[in-house]
Every structure is written in structure tokens, then in C-alpha cells.
Amino acid sequence: MSTESTRNPDAFVLISPHCPHCAQVLLGLEELVKEGALSRLEIVNIAADPGPAAERGVRSVPWTQIGPFVLEGSHSPAELRHWAERANDPNGMAWYIDEQLKTGKLPRVEAMIREDPSRLDAIPQLAGDPDTAMQTRVGIAALLESLEGSGMAKRLSKEFIKLTSHPDTRVRADACHFLALTEDKSGLASLEACLDDGDATVREIAAESIEHLRQFTAQRSKQPDQNS
Known part of the structure; x- marks a missing residue:
């Protein structure tokens, strides 16, 4: 089995400077990267680069994608971990x-x-x-x-x-x-x-x-x- 097929998922998150919930989501994702539950985290501040949000039709942040799973709005660290674990689960x-x-x-x-x-x-x-x-x-x-x-x-x-x-x-x-x-x-x-x-x-x-x-x-x- 290849390494790529078993690697933990990547995550992508859209944030903005005045978003009240972005800090919590960002901290939760960063912790998952530190633990190795996420392989990589890409962060885009839509105030500086609105392009990725426009491409995805995103109108509010935080907007998170873990593997194939899109999560809108505020999510607790436990919820983020839940979907990170399920990204490689056959039932996910x-x-x-x-x-x-x-x-x-x-x-x-x-x-x-x-x-x-x-x-x-x-x-x-x-x-x-x-x-x-x-x-x-x-x-x-x-x-x-x-x-x-x-x-x-x-x-x-x-x-x-x-x-x-x-x-x-x-x-x-x-x-x-x-x-x-x-x-x-x-x-x-x-x-x-x-x-x-x-x-x-x-x-x-x-x-x-x-x-x-x-x-x-x-x-x-x-x-x-x-x-x-």
C-alpha cells in the first residue's frame, strides 16, 4: 500500500481578520497538525486574497475543508478531530x-x-x-x-x-x-x-x-x- 493512500488528510481554511470564530477553528486545526492528525494546513485570509473564497462560492467564514469534507462556520476542536479521523475511514x-x-x-x-x-x-x-x-x-x-x-x-x-x-x-x-x-x-x-x-x-x-x-x-x- 502506498504512503499517499494512508497519509492523514490535508486541511484548508478560509478566515478573515474580524471573524469572531476563526481563531478557535484555526487553533483547533493547528493542534491537529502538531499531533499529526492532519498532514498539512493551508490558511487563506480572504481580506488579503479573496480569490479562493470566490472560486468556492464562500460567503462567510470560517470555512474549512478536511480531506473531502466541507465544514462551514464554527466547529470545536473535538468536531474538527472527528472529521479528520473520518477522512481515511471507509465509512467516513x-x-x-x-x-x-x-x-x-x-x-x-x-x-x-x-x-x-x-x-x-x-x-x-x-x-x-x-x-x-x-x-x-x-x-x-x-x-x-x-x-x-x-x-x-x-x-x-x-x-x-x-x-x-x-x-x-x-x-x-x-x-x-x-x-x-x-x-x-x-x-x-x-x-x-x-x-x-x-x-x-x-x-x-x-x-x-x-x-x-x-x-x-x-x-x-x-x-x-x-x-x-
Whole structure:
């Protein structure tokens, strides 16, 4: 295993001279660097260099990024340590997406997925956990809907197919819905099998998902003719 794959995360923080919370965040990050929990810290004073804030669409500080995780506003040293530790954890991205979706930060999640579609791989873990909050489940659906037409979610179809056989009813129902949003017609067989599910809600969502996926497939099949 390479050294780069196991190194602790870098951090980036935007501050300003008159920010009341920047000093606390900065001290917390510097302490993590001293301990080795962070490999490197880049600090930008937006009063002296507003460019990085403008590039990221940042309107208030402190604004912190630890590895792939963006943290807005004031965060305690313990919170900063929490995300530094999770940056290299296999479950870290799932935890982060869960927290963001539960707090209504879908645009941030969508932006980070479009930046790196492999981050979508955390979604089946959340979808397959019966304890995942309803807000997160609704957020996953909204995320996948926002990605329709991009082909990004197709990478998730195999995992969602597995979840259509999950023991939990809600997980199966959501898996049917999410599977239709992957744009992958290979999921049709699993959706058709769910038409015989013992739960009426699963059967209903499976039927709706089949119709959605068939309509999408039909639209895609017409595109070459329209361009010819």
C-alpha cells in the first residue's frame, strides 16, 4: 500500500481578520497538525486574497475543508478531530453524506458528487441501513433525481439490485425507487420480481419504478434517430 493512500488528510481554511470564530477553528486545526492528525494546513485570509473564497462560492467564514469534507462556520476542536479521523475511514463518506442530507444540504452533496462520482459509492450503505433517517432517504432520492441524465448513478445499480431482497420492507421499497433512478435497464428484472413482494408498498413502488425506467430507456433509444 502506498504512503499517499494512508497519509492523514490535508486541511484548508478560509478566515478573515474580524471573524469572531476563526481563531478557535484555526487553533483547533493547528493542534491537529502538531499531533499529526492532519498532514498539512493551508490558511487563506480572504481580506488579503479573496480569490479562493470566490472560486468556492464562500460567503462567510470560517470555512474549512478536511480531506473531502466541507465544514462551514464554527466547529470545536473535538468536531474538527472527528472529521479528520473520518477522512481515511471507509465509512467516513457515508457518515458525512448522512449528516449533510439530514440537515438539508443537498446542493453541497450534489456538488461533491459531481466533482468525484466515486463518492456515490457511499449511498448504498445508507440505503441498506434500516436505521437511516427518513430525511436522509428523501435526500438520497433527491440527489439521484438531480443526477438523472448524467449516467453517474449507474454505478450503483448492482448494489440497489441486492437491496431489493433486503429483509426490511422500507429498504426494499427505497431500493426499487433508487434503482429506477440509476438509468440502468439491467435493474428491470429485479423490479419485476418485486411485483410479487409480500408488501403492498414495495409492489406499488416497484410498478412505478418499472414504468419510470422503461420510459427513460425508450427516450434514450430515440435519441440516435432524432440526431440522424
